[in-house]
Amino acid sequence: MKPTSVLALAAMLALAACSNETPAPVPSEDAATFAPPPPAASEPAAPTATPTAAPSGPVAAAAFPAAMLGRWGLVPADCTSQRGDNKGMITVSAREIRFYESVARIDKVKDSSENRMRATLAYDGEGMQWSRDAQFEVKSGAGQLVLQEYGDDAVPGPRTYTRCK
Known part of the structure; x- marks a missing residue:
C-alpha cells in the first residue's frame, strides 16, 4: 500500500469516528486511487403534527367551586x-386548601x-x-363539606367538616 493511501485511509477513519454517518467502505490494498464517498442523501423531514381542534364542551375550571x-x-x-x-x-381558597401542617394545591x-x-x-x-386523588362535596342544607381521599395511603373513609361561622 502506498504511503499516501495509508495517510488518506487514516484521515478518513479519524473523520468517520467523529461523524454520525456510516463510514465509507475501506479501499482494498491494491486500489490505486481513493475516491471520496458520495455525499449522504438527506433524510426526509419528519412529518409535522397537524394541530387538533380544542376539545368541545365545558372544561372544568382548576379552582374549587364557590x-x-x-x-x-x-x-x-x-x-x-x-x-x-x-x-x-381547613381553609379552602380558589386554588388550595390549608390544613394544620400542610397545603394542598x-x-x-x-x-367539577x-x-x-x-x-x-x-x-x-x-x-x-x-399527591392524592380526592373528592369534595358540599351538603348545602347541612353546611357540611365531605372529603373522601383515594389511594393506598389515603385516610380511610370520608371526613365531614362543618362550615365555620
Whole structure:
C-alpha cells in the first residue's frame, strides 16, 4: 500500500469516528486511487403534527367551586380555638386548601360542578411532598363539606367538616 493511501485511509477513519454517518467502505490494498464517498442523501423531514381542534364542551375550571370556599372544622372547637390547637380546621381558597401542617394545591381537575369536585391535589407539608386523588362535596342544607381521599395511603373513609361561622 502506498504511503499516501495509508495517510488518506487514516484521515478518513479519524473523520468517520467523529461523524454520525456510516463510514465509507475501506479501499482494498491494491486500489490505486481513493475516491471520496458520495455525499449522504438527506433524510426526509419528519412529518409535522397537524394541530387538533380544542376539545368541545365545558372544561372544568382548576379552582374549587364557590360553595366550598371558606373555613371548615371537623369539630366545633376547630372554628373557635384561639390557642392554635385547631388541627381539624381547613381553609379552602380558589386554588388550595390549608390544613394544620400542610397545603394542598389543585394539580388536575377530573370532574367539577357547583357542589362537587374530584381532583388530584399536590400536597406540601412538614418537608414532604405527595399527591392524592380526592373528592369534595358540599351538603348545602347541612353546611357540611365531605372529603373522601383515594389511594393506598389515603385516610380511610370520608371526613365531614362543618362550615365555620
